Amino acid sequence: MNKKQNTIVYLMPGLAANEKVFDFINLGESFEVFKLCWIMPYKDESLKHYCKRLAKKIKHEDPVLVGVSFGGIIVQEISKIISFKKVIIISSVKSMHEYPIHMQISRKTKAYKIFPVNWIDDFEAFVGFIFGPLARKKMEHSRKYLSYRDPFYLEWALDAFFNWKQKKPLNYVIHIHGTYDMVFPIIYLKKFIPLKGGTHAMIIFKKKWFNENLPKIILDD
Numbered sequence: 613m614n615k616k617q618n619t620i621v622y623l624m625p626g627l628a629a630n631e632k633v634f635d636f637i638n639l640g641e642s643f644e645v646f647k648l649c650w651i652m653p654y655k656d657e658s659l660k661h662y663c664k665r666l667a668k669k670i671k672h673e674d675p676v677l678v679g680v681s682f683g684g685i686i687v688q689e690i691s692k693i694i695s696f697k698k699v700i701i702i703s704s705v706k707s708m709h710e711y712p713i714h715m716q717i718s719r720k721t722k723a724y725k726i727f728p729v730n731w732i733d734d735f736e737a738f739v740g741f742i743f744g745p746l747a748r749k750k751m752e753h754s755r756k757y758l759s760y761r762d763p764f765y766l767e768w769a770l771d772a773f774f775n776w777k778q779k780k781p782l783n784y785v786i787h788i789h790g791t792y793d794m795v796f797p798i799i800y801l802k803k804f805i806p807l808k809g810g811t812h813a814m815i816i817f818k819k820k821w822f823n824e825n826l827p828k829i830i831l832d833d
Contacts (some may be wrong), residue, residue, distance in 0.1 A: 618644040619697070619830060621670040625650075626681030626703070627769050631678065635699070636819035639827045648683075650760050652767040657778065662768075663689040668689075670694060676830050679704060680815050681795070682773050688782060698830060702788045703796065703812050706781035710800050716739045719774045725767075786829060790814045805829070 621667055623641050625633045631647035639645060653662055667690045674696045678689035684704025692697045705711060705831075711719065718724045781802060790810020791798060798806070810818050 614677075618642055620675040621645045621671075621830065622648055622670055622675050622677055622687075624648045624677070624679040624682045624683035624687050625757075626679075627773060628758045628760045628766065629680070629683075632816050633757050635825070638823050643827065643830070646670075646675075648767075650765065651740060652762070652765060653772075657699070657768065659685075659689060659772040662772070664693055666690065667693050676700065678702065678826075681812065682769065685773065685776055685778075688778065688785060691702070691782065691784075698827075699782070699784060699788065699790065700786045700829065702781055702785070702815055703790060703810075705796055705800075706785055706787055706802065707778045707781070708776055710781075710796065710802065712797055712800050714793075715774065724770050724774045782807070788826075790818070 619642060621639065623634050623637070623645060625630070625631055625648075631649055634645075634647055635646075646752060648666065650749055651662075651666055651669075664787070667684065674697045677687040677691060677696050678700045680702045681687070681704050684701030687701065689699055690696075697804070704779060708716075708719075715769050787801070787804035788802040788807060789796070789798060789801060790807045790812065792809055793812045793814075795812040800803070807818060808820075815822065
């Protein structure tokens with residue numbers, strides 16, 4: 613009798629975050645989990661080209677792609693390049709129209725271009741944008757997760773994030789979102805699975821919910 617093959621899952625962290633955000637995620641023995649990491653962008657590299665390079669890190673056919681925050685945008689772009697079983701985004705958005713008003717204004721005015729230099733010197737402001745205002749209360753706890761702070765990477769990532777041109781949600785994307793997410797407030801979102809009390813950093817602070825429910829969501833047909 614052939615042994616049942618495990619479900620392959622690739623996890624992509626959010627902007628500036630490393631794979632440690634997934635340290636407490638345990639999907640169980642039926643899954644084989646791989647954690648993707650950010651790679652350094654090229655000068656003036658498009659998001660599409662960047663995702664093509666990152667997709668080469670995926671060595672399995674038809675994996676489940678799971679992305680958090682900006683990582684959710686990344687896995688959606690990768691899903692346009694490779695075959696996949698399922699795409700799940702967490703604390704993220706499905707189109708440019710789900711950005712809150714202040715982000716849409718920043719997108720149009722290019723105000724985001726002044727952010728990175730300030731963030732490198734002001735870790736509190738940096739954490740507030742990436743993880744949300746509530747995460748500022750746990751500054752030291754947040755530091756170990758935000759290790760990608762190279763100015764060149766941050767400038768590229770912010771530009772790619774604010775200028776994402778996805779006009780309509782991809783109909784196959786499964787969206788899990790916290791009801792207390794201050795970075796992407798739920799009033800701007802379309803269809804999603806609500807996680808009551810979840811903040812933008814809920815992948816860290818709601819690990820019990822994810823360990824109990826993410827396997828079911830992945831395997832649900």
